[in-house]
Amino acid sequence: MERPVQLFGLWALLHCLGGDAEHPKSHPPVTNLRVSVEHLCTVTWKWNPPEGVSPNCSLQYISHVNNKDKIITSETSRSEEVPLNEKICLQVGSQCDTNESENASILEEKCILPPKGDPESSVTNMQCIWHNLNYVKCTWLPGRNTSPDTNYTFYYWYSSLEEILQCKNLFREDNYIGCSFNLTKQKDDNIYKYNVQIMVNDSEEKSLPFFHIVHLASHVKPDPPRIKKLSFNNSTLDVQWETPPKFVKKCLEYEVEVSNSHTKETQRFPVKDAKCQNSEFEEENLEDINCLNVPAVLPESLNTVRIRAKANTYCYGDDKIWSNWSQAMSIGKKAKTSLYIIMLLIIPVIVAAAIIVLLLYLKRLKIIIFPPIPDPGKIFKEMFGDQNDDTLHWKKYDIYEKQMKEETDEVVLIENLKRASQ
Known part of the structure; x- marks a missing residue:
């Protein structure tokens, strides 16, 4: 039995060596x-x-x-x-x-490795927005373990800068702290393809530094569009507006809001392709003009229009940040308000006059509205009580007069007797 075992061991060794030859190191x-x-x-x-x-x-x-x-x-x-x-x-x-x-x-x-420090001291809720392809505005909240009045330093860098810069335009908005900085123009004019590197720390370097990278194309906020003209075409409202400065027309989407004073309804219309097809604008430069025809609009009522814009994914990396609403513009017939104005002026005058009359004649009105109820006891008292008093008065007078007469007579009689005796 020993020889077969030795042959098997030799075969296994050769097989292993052969396998190593097939599979290099x-x-x-x-x-x-x-x-x-x-x-x-x-x-x-x-x-x-x-x-x-x-x-x-x-x-x-x-x-x-x-x-x-x-x-x-x-x-x-x-x-x-x-x-x-x-x-x-x-x-x-x-x-x-x-x-x-x-x-x-x-x-x-x-x-x-990351910097050492208390994670609760680092800033939170960092948000940066590229406003109208002009400047970047970043805001953040102080760290949980830091004082609300902590002084921060804000550094930024992007590819066209030769060195790291410190942001000087620090500000406070409610609980948020922020800083804004302008972007220098790229040589190839494609700055939206690059990132902005950011580092925020307190001026005393006691809190944990916070690093952030902003992809500019994903944080674009256009300025509000400017409405150029409103006009009616039968029951259709034609709306024209200008593309915000620094933007290419094809890179923006819009939302048009129309509010009707008669129906009290507000409708919003998403606009992705705002081409102008109206013949009356053929002679104008339509390169930066956008148009929308809003159907079923009542010309007999007042219609108020507002527009906002956002960057689309065709040119940028995100389409979620809307601009502010544009300044509102109205068209249509206003409701006749002269009668309402007159009524609003007359009603206060009438109310004031009524109040004065009430104050002057309140007692008389009270008597007219609530006449006094006669008192039977008082009536009987006047009928009988006064007579008894007069009778008693006369009785007292007779008794007094009688007493005075008697006393006088007696005095006269005594004096006469004295004279007679003498």
Whole structure:
């Protein structure tokens, strides 16, 4: 039994050696992988080719950033614009063709760590909008573990700048803090294709810095359109407006709002293609003029029109930010308000006069409206009580007069007697 076991071991060894011959060893990894940060949020990885590579090998490199965004290239570097608020790692390996073959090298990894600090001290709710292709306005909320009166510094950079700039136009809006800055014109006039790198920190550098990247094409807000003319064509309302400055006509969409004073209804009409087809405008320059025909409009009532605009995905990366509403313009017959104005003037006068009359004749009106009820007891008292009083008065007078007469008579009699005796 020992010989078959030895033969089986020898066969297995030969089979393993044969298998290694069919499957070559993996490709050697890249060397000297390193990482650096440029500007505010540009991370660059560089590496050297692997050692001991066959001259017949067409070196290719496969790389991943945080295990995603895989690319295959012959370059020995890779740059990415990423916010540095989290750990960023790149894995890179080498191989001899553009397909991921079985002999690809192991992946080398190099990471860059975020700044140290309290995450609750970093700013939140960062929002940036590119207003009318003119200036960028960013707003944010202070960190939860920071004082509301914290002083912040705002730095920004984009491809046409030679150095990082500090934003000076800081402002406060309610609980938000913000800063706005203008954009210098690109040489190729395609600034909307680039990103703006942002870093916000407090002036004393006690809070955790916050990094942000704004893709300009996804944060465009046009100025409100300007209504040029309103006119009626039978029961159709023709609306004309101008394209906001700095925008190409095909790059915007609109929404037209029509409010009717008679029906009290408001209708909104989305407009993607605002071409003017009315013959009366053929001689005018229609390059920046937009038109819409609104059907079933009552000319006998007052119609008020407003318009707003937004960038479309044909030219930009987002179509969710509407402009403010344009200044309203009205057309149609106004309701006759002269009678209402007269009534509004007369009614207060009448009310005031009525109040004065009521104040002057309130007592008389009270007597007329609520006459007094006679008191039977008082009537009987007047009938009988006064007579008893008069009778008693006369009785008292007779008794007094009688007493006075008697007393006088007695005095006279005594005096006469005295004279007679003498």
